[in-house]
Amino acid sequence: SQQGEEDPQALSIQEGENATMNCSYKTSINNLQWYRQNSGRGLVHLILIRSNEREKHSGRLRVTLDTSKKSSSLLITASRAADTASYFCATDAEYGGATNKLIFGTGTLLAVQP
Amino acid sequence: EPEVTQTPSHQVTQMGQEVILRCVPISNHLYFYWYRQILGQKVEFLVSFYNNEISEKSEIFDDQFSVERPDGSNFTLKIRSTKLEDSAMYFCASRLQGYNSPLHFGNGTRLTVT
Numbered sequence: 001s002q003q004g005e006e007d008p009q010a011l012s013i014q015e016g017e018n019a020t021m022n023c024s025y026k027t028s029i030n031n032l033q034w035y036r037q038n039s040g041r042g043l044v045h046l047i048l049i050r051s052n053e054r055e056k057h058s059g060r061l062r063v064t065l066d067t068s069k070k071s072s073s074l075l076i077t078a079s080r081a082a083d084t085a086s087y088f089c090a091t092d093a094e095y096g097g098a099t100n101k102l103i104f105g106t107g108t109l110l111a112v113q114p
Numbered sequence: 115e116p117e118v119t120q121t122p123s124h125q126v127t128q129m130g131q132e133v134i135l136r137c138v139p140i141s142n143h144l145y146f147y148w149y150r151q152i153l154g155q156k157v158e159f160l161v162s163f164y165n166n167e168i169s170e171k172s173e174i175f176d177d178q179f180s181v182e183r184p185d186g187s188n189f190t191l192k193i194r195s196t197k198l199e200d201s202a203m204y205f206c207a208s209r210l211q212g213y214n215s216p217l218h219f220g221n222g223t224r225l226t227v228t
Contacts, residue, residue: 030213042118042205042219043157050214088157092213100213101147101170104157 005105006089012111019076021108023089024069030092032065032072033102037086046074046087051094081114116140120206120220127196128228135191135223137206146189147207147217148181150174157205163189164212196227 006023013019025032031050035043049056049065049072056063062075076083086109090102119138127133139146148160161181162169168181178194189208193200203224207217 033216035217035219039154040203040222040224042221043207043217045216045218048214048216086154090217101159101162102217103159104149106156 006087006108008108009106010109010111012113013079014113015079015081017079017112019079019083019110019112021074021087021089021110023072023074023105025072025089025091025103025105026070027091028094029067030094030100032063033090033092034061034063034072034074035088035090035104037088037107039085043088076110079110079112081112083110084112085110118206118208118218118220120204120223122223123221124224124226126226126228129198130195133193133196133225135193135204135206135225137189137191137220138187139189139206139208140210140218141187143208143210143218145209145212146181146183147209148191149205149207149219150202151205151222152202160191160204193225196225198227201225201227 031048033048034046037043047058047063049063060077065072086107088107089105121136146163149157151157159172161171161175180192182190203222205222206220209215209217
């Protein structure tokens with residue numbers, strides 16, 4: 001199975017509600033990152049949480065990391081229609097070599113209904 | 115804000131033809147990557163590049179693929195003899211450090227092989 005797997009695969013909520021997406025991974029990591037992708041566009045970095053951190057905030061985003069369970073969650077509070085996008089987690093492996101590729105999960109498609 | 119630029123945005127080619135996808139990474143970045151994404155699915159790692167050589171490549175990156183950094187700004191991906199299954203979005207990305215830093219993605223080249 002994949003290094004990063006998000007759930008749910010798809011999530012539909014109303015504007016103003018909170019959206020929670022989860023990510024599980026398998027190997028030891030330096031950090032875990034979340035990215036957003038609007039349809040047909042490139043991925044945009046949202047937030048990076050290091051392996052020694054448990055929680056991080058950025059605006060309406062809250063990320064948690066549990067290295068014992070090899071899992072992370074992304075919470076978007078007070079969602080807006082403009083948050084509609086695919087969200088991917090990506091892991092930066094602990095022993096990834098000189099260029100440490102990021103391994104991306106399968107993504108969660110979030111639809112926020114106005 | 116500096117960004118990664120990719121050209122062309124869309125490339126249509128016939129099976130067996132060679133294509134070159136071009137990228138201009140962010141100028142002070144040192145680590146370069148190519149990823150691909152088939153029809154909105156998983157973002158797959160192809161190759162990483164640092165210090166003018168390939169650092170790591172995936173199983174997808176077979177002998178038909180090559181990368182070059184011909185000058186100080188461009189980073190190219192060449193597919194020597196395209197196959198139907200090469201149809202995908204190809205994303206170039208760069209980052210300042212090899213780990214613990216975000217990837218900056220271009221908006222991709224949609225490659226269609228007919």
